[in-house]
Amino acid sequence: MVKFCETCKDKKAFIVRPKTGKLICQECFFTAFEEEIHYTIISNNLFKRGERIAVGASGGKDSTVLIHVMNHLNKKYDYGLELILLSIDEGITGYRDDSLETVKDNQVTYGLQLKILSYKDLYGWTMDEIVKQIGLNNNCTFCGVFRRQALDRGAQLLNCDKILTGHNADDIAETILMNIARGDFFRLGRCVQITTGGDGVDDDDHIPRLKPFKYTYEKEIVLYAYHKKLVYFSTECIYSPNAYRGHVRELIKDIEKVRPSSIVDIIHSAEQIAININVKLPKKMKCTQCGFVSSNSICKACGLLDKLNKGKPKVALKAE
Numbered sequence: 252m253v254k255f256c257e258t259c260k261d262k263k264a265f266i267v268r269p270k271t272g273k274l275i276c277q278e279c280f281f282t283a284f285e286e287e288i289h290y291t292i293i294s295n296n297l298f299k300r301g302e303r304i305a306v307g308a309s310g311g312k313d314s315t316v317l318i319h320v321m322n323h324l325n326k327k328y329d330y331g332l333e334l335i336l337l338s339i340d341e342g343i344t345g346y347r348d349d350s351l352e353t354v355k356d357n358q359v360t361y362g363l364q365l366k367i368l369s370y371k372d373l374y375g376w377t378m379d380e381i382v383k384q385i386g387l388n389n390n391c392t393f394c395g396v397f398r399r400q401a402l403d404r405g406a407q408l409l410n411c412d413k414i415l416t417g418h419n420a421d422d423i424a425e426t427i428l429m430n431i432a433r434g435d436f437f438r439l440g441r442c443v444q445i446t447t448g449g450d451g452v453d454d455d456d457h458i459p460r461l462k463p464f465k466y467t468y469e470k471e472i473v474l475y476a477y478h479k480k481l482v483y484f485s486t487e488c489i490y491s492p493n494a495y496r497g498h499v500r501e502l503i504k505d506i507e508k509v510r511p512s513s514i515v516d517i518i519h520s521a522e523q524i525a526i527n528i529n530v531k532l533p534k535k536m537k538c539t540q541c542g543f544v545s546s547n548s549i550c551k552a553c554g555l556l557d558k559l560n561k562g563k564p565k566v567a568l569k570a571e
C-alpha cells in the first residue's frame with residue numbers, strides 16, 4: 252500500500268522522521284530540517300548582518316551538513332553573512348589528513364575561503380607525537396584544549412566575529428548527562444547555552460561560539476546528508492577511547508528508541524535547571540604566556556604545552 256506524506260498529504264513518503272516518528276516525503280523533510288535551524292537562528296538572534304563567520308570544518312557529517320545548510324539559509328533569507336571555513340589539522344595520520352580532503356572539496360563546491368591551521372605550527376607538536384609521549388589514555392584532554400584555542404586563534408587571524416560548530420542535540424544531551432553524573436553544575440549551566448565564549452569564562456575562548464544544531468538530531472543530520480548526497484568523512488578518531496562519553500551515548504540511544512523526544516527533553520530540562528544555577532564566574536584575565544583570555548595567570552593550553560615540552564605530560568593531566 253502506498254503511504255503518503257503526513258505533512259503535505261500529497262507525495263509518497265518513504266522517510267520516518269526520527270524526531271517525530273511521522274512519515275514524510277523527501278521534499279517536506281528537507282524543508283522541515285532547514286526551517287527548524289532557521290527558527291533556532293532567528294529566535295536566538297545568532298547573527299547580525301555583515302558579520303564574518305568562521306565555520307569549524309572537520310570534514311565529518313555534522314560540519315559538512317552545517318556548511319551546506321548555512322550556505323543555503325544565508326542565501327535564502329539574506330542573512331548577509333560572510334562564511335569562511337576554518338579547519339584545525341591535529342596531525343592524526345590516516346584520520347584528519349583524509350577528512351581535510353573532504354573539507355577542500357566543500358571549499359570548491361561552495362566557493363568559500365578555507366583556512367587550515369595545524370597543531371604542529373601552533374604548538375610544535377602533532378597529536379601523533381603527543382600520543383607517542385602519553386599513550387592513548389587522556390590524549391583527548393590535550394586535543395580538546397588545543398582545538399578550542401586553535402579555533403579561537405584561527406578565527407582571530409581571519410578577523411571573524413563568531414565561530415560556528417556542528418555540535419548537535421545528541422552531543423549536547425550527552426554532555427548534560429555527563430555533567431549531571433559528575434555533579435559539575437558550572438559546566439551543566441554552560442553546556443546548554445547556544446552561545447558560549449566571548450566572555451572570558453572559558454580559557455582560550457574569546458570569540459563567541461555558536462551551535463545552530465543545538466536542537467537538531469544526529470539521525471536527522473545523517474538522513475539529510477544521505478538524501479542530499481553530501482560527501483563526508485565518517486571514520487571515528489583513531490585516538491578517542493572516551494569511555495565515559497561512550498557509556499552515556501549508549502544510554503541516550505537506548506532511551507531515544509523508546510521515546511524519541513527524550514533528546515530534546517533532556518536539553519529543555521537542563522535549560523530550566525540552568526536558569527536556577529547561580530554559579531560564581533571565574534575572573535577573566537590574559538594568559539601571561541600567550542595573551543589569550545584565561546581564568547588563571549597561565550591558560551590551560553600553555554600549561555599543558557609547558558609540561559609536554561618538559562617531558563612531563565602526565566603531570567599536566569593530574570592538574571586537570
Ligand SMILES: Nc1ncnc2c1ncn2[C@@H]1O[C@H](COP(=O)(O)OP(=O)(O)OP(=O)(O)O)[C@@H](O)[C@H]1O
Pocket residue numbers: 306307308309310311312313314315337338339340341398415416417418422
Ligand atoms: N579539526 C577540526 N577543525 C575544525 N572544526 C572542528 C574540528 N574538529 C571538530 N570541529 C568542530 O567541532 C564540532 C564538533 O566536533 P566533534 O569532535 O564532536 O566531531 P563530530 O561530532 O564528529 O562532528 P563532525 O561530524 O562535524 O566531525 C564539529 O562539527 C566542528 O564544527
